[in-house]
Amino acid sequence: MKSIYLFFTAFLALASCAFAFDPSPLQDFCVAINDTKTGVFVNGKFCKNPKLATPNDFFFSVKEGNTSNPLGSKVTPVTVNDILGLNTLGISLARIDFASRGLNPPHTHPRATEILIVLEGTLYVGFVTSNPENRLITKVLNKGDVFVFPIGLIHFQLNVGYGNAVAIAGLSSQNPGVITIANAVFGSNPKISSEVLTKAFQVDNNIVDNLQKQFWVDNN
Missing domain, CATH: 1.10.10 (Arc Repressor Mutant, subunit A)
Known part of the structure; x- marks a missing residue:
């Protein structure tokens, strides 16, 4: 009886994890379209006929961001709205450009965990754990360093180097939100x-x- 109880406990735990992020796709890809007449509605988007998919459905060119604003930073997201082929795949990314002392201010992604890699410069990054601890976890990152921000937690990045900085963030949702x-x-x-x-x-x-x-x- 005890083994059956443990089995169902483990099963429920796994089932709850399965719904914590974007659903797993049941096909190779589902290129998003807005045409309701020829598409099939899947996971928030309509799907193009896979036979009509093109390379451009899976392509996007990320440009350097303009950091001439009071924050001194620019986030260039690459979500399902930018690469239609991301639909149902459960991932996206963002390029973050920083001027000297530029800040990506405290924010959250309600639907995604973020993993950040620094391409250039030095960043002071951190996140705050949930109530009641509200513990601040921080790290200074240099070129090539990687840091993870857990889903839903408030986090930030500040350029503490002497020049510009660039980072790439991977996110565990096709549309992580901010x-x-x-x-x-x-x-x-x-x-x-x-x-x-x-x-x-x-x-x-x-x-x-x-x-x-x-x-x-x-x-x-």
Whole structure:
């Protein structure tokens, strides 16, 4: 009886893991299209007839990002919206360019774990664990170093080197999403009630009003 209980416990654990990320594909590929007349709806996108797939369905050219903004960084995502052939494959990536002291501000990916590799420069990176610990885990990365940001956790990257920096991030979803914390909290539309924010951050109402009046930069 005990062995049966352990079996079902293990089975339920594996089943729960299976639904934690994008579903596994049941075909070689499913090139996304928006034509509802000729497509089959799979995992959020319609699929092109595989016989009509072309090399361009699996191709995208990533250019250097323009970092001339207040954050000094530019994220160039490559998701299913950019490579239609990514549909149902459960992966995507992003190129992140940093000017000197450039910051990719605290943010989360609600649907993906991120693995980052530094191509050029030196980055100070970190993430914060969930309540109640809220533990900050950080590392300084140099060229060739790799770091993982677990799914859903707030994380950031700051260029602490003397020149520009470049990194590539792999993500475990075809459409990982991104929530930039400051933009979401202080730049929402419509605005979050100042009463909510003053109590949440334990600050004066004037500070909240000032933050909500600012223009919050989106580096994506």
